[in-house]
Amino acid sequence: MTPRGWALVALAGLTVALVVIAALLIPWHRPPAPRADQLAALRDLPAEQVAKGREFRAALRPGSYTALAVGLLVALALGLTPLGSRLVELVGRPFGGHWAAQAVLGGLAVVLVADLVTLPFAAWRQSVLTRYGLSTNGWSGWAVDLLKSYAVSAVIGAVALFGFYAVIRLAPRWWWAFGAGGAAVLVILLSFVLPVLVEPVFNRFTPMEQGPLRTELMSMAARDGVPVRDVLVADASRRTKAVNAYVSGLGPTRRVVVYDTLLTEATPAEVTAVVAHELGHAKDSDVAVGTLTGALGAAAAVVALYLLGSWGPLLRLAGVDSVAQPRAFPLLLALVTVAGLVAAPVQALMSRRVEARADAHALALTGDPEAFESMQRRLGSVNLGDPDPPRWEYLYSASHPSTVERMAAARAYAREAGR
Numbered sequence: 065m066t067p068r069g070w071a072l073v074a075l076a077g078l079t080v081a082l083v084v085i086a087a088l089l090i091p092w093h094r095p096p097a098p099r100a101d102q103l104a105a106l107r108d109l110p111a112e113q114v115a116k117g118r119e120f121r122a123a124l125r126p127g128s129y130t131a132l133a134v135g136l137l138v139a140l141a142l143g144l145t146p147l148g149s150r151l152v153e154l155v156g157r158p159f160g161g162h163w164a165a166q167a168v169l170g171g172l173a174v175v176l177v178a179d180l181v182t183l184p185f186a187a188w189r190q191s192v193l194t195r196y197g198l199s200t201n202g203w204s205g206w207a208v209d210l211l212k213s214y215a216v217s218a219v220i221g222a223v224a225l226f227g228f229y230a231v232i233r234l235a236p237r238w239w240w241a242f243g244a245g246g247a248a249v250l251v252i253l254l255s256f257v258l259p260v261l262v263e264p265v266f267n268r269f270t271p272m273e274q275g276p277l278r279t280e281l282m283s284m285a286a287r288d289g290v291p292v293r294d295v296l297v298a299d300a301s302r303r304t305k306a307v308n309a310y311v312s313g314l315g316p317t318r319r320v321v322v323y324d325t326l327l328t329e330a331t332p333a334e335v336t337a338v339v340a341h342e343l344g345h346a347k348d349s350d351v352a353v354g355t356l357t358g359a360l361g362a363a364a365a366v367v368a369l370y371l372l373g374s375w376g377p378l379l380r381l382a383g384v385d386s387v388a389q390p391r392a393f394p395l396l397l398a399l400v401t402v403a404g405l406v407a408a409p410v411q412a413l414m415s416r417r418v419e420a421r422a423d424a425h426a427l428a429l430t431g432d433p434e435a436f437e438s439m440q441r442r443l444g445s446v447n448l449g450d451p452d453p454p455r456w457e458y459l460y461s462a463s464h465p466s467t468v469e470r471m472a473a474a475r476a477y478a479r480e481a482g483r
């Protein structure tokens with residue numbers, strides 16, 4: 065069988081594995097609370113809070129979707145015309161067109177162009193956040209964060225680009241197999257490494273100070289049978305008023321992180337509800353499952369790119385002879401951008417199901433639906449969310465159930481528990 069034949073077999077195998085894992089490990093059968101309960105919850109929210117959240121979300125919308133469209137158009141312009149391959153060539157020229165210069169510098173230049181065209185929209189978004197009082201870091205802080213994230217992406221991107229094109233040179237016929245394995249390993253590695261190496265670039269983390277709240281959180285984790293090494297507090301107040309908490313890392317790097325804004329805004333019972341939700345993620349290995357599906361998805365993407373990349377018309381559009389050349393990187397980026405936009409609603413749906421399960425875990429673990437509901441109200445009001453967002457936007461991009469869904473879930477739990 066030819067390498068192409070094996071690639072088809074590998075792609076089929078990876079796709080089946082992804083579908084099976086998603087079918088088995090994503091809690092699909094978790095219907096949202098009845099719409100009537102959601103509407104009742106919506107009526108209970110202060111009208112001006114709902115109006116302000118909707119106004120804020122409406123203010124962000126034009127910039128967000130224009131940025132999405134512009135980003136897509138630029139990716140297509142670079143990838144499906146010879147423009148991108150010429151840019152890669154141009155950047156590699158001072159180095160005699162050496163493959164490594166084309167691969168790393170050319171690749172980063174293409175990514176930078178794509179980033180720069182959406183930069184005005186990011187700045188516009190920051191101005192909206194500032195106007196609504198959600199951002200606290202000012203323009204200099206915003207710029208520093210932006211440069212830091214460019215630097216982090218450049219380092220990871222350079223390693224990935226060099227590795228990818230080095231493999232292509234070493235194994236011209238089977239690079240897709242090594243590339244798929246490498247992409248999967250990279251995703252797993254980043255899941256371990258990012259929390260430890262990259263998050264401290266943006267925030268300072270300190271262990272939560274000793275006291276009744278910390279004792280309660282640690283004992284709740286022990287009761288839940290979830291190995292959590294520490295509860296860390298991030299100094300998020302430097303840049304935002306928004307409140308949040310999350311669990312990151314796998315195994316020995318796993319930790320629960322709460323924003324310092326959460327500790328100043330919320331009552332201890334509400335913080336407990338949030339951490340109980342995060343413990344739910346840990347207990348169900350949501351990070352591990354996310355990493356695994358991410359790794360399989362990345363491997364499948366490399367194989368799919370190899371197969372698509374031997375399609376003549378596509379190569380002619382991009383003005384390249386083979387998808388294996390660094391000059392074809394803009395074509396790969398265009399394909400990945402389109403795939404990302406198509407996959408977004410599927411990823412959002414899976415995320416919402418997993419989040420609803422963590423909510424159910426939090427309710428069962430704390431047995432405190434009142435604190436859970438007041439926490440949801442607070443999250444919605446501090447983060448200026450639309451408690452009941454437009455359906456199309458919810459379906460395309462909502463990573464969490466809406467505020468009214470989560471409030472209704474708490475009420476349903478209270479009803480069940482009261483029986």
Ligand SMILES: [Zn+2]
Nearest residue numbers: 341345419422
């Ligand atoms: Zn969550």
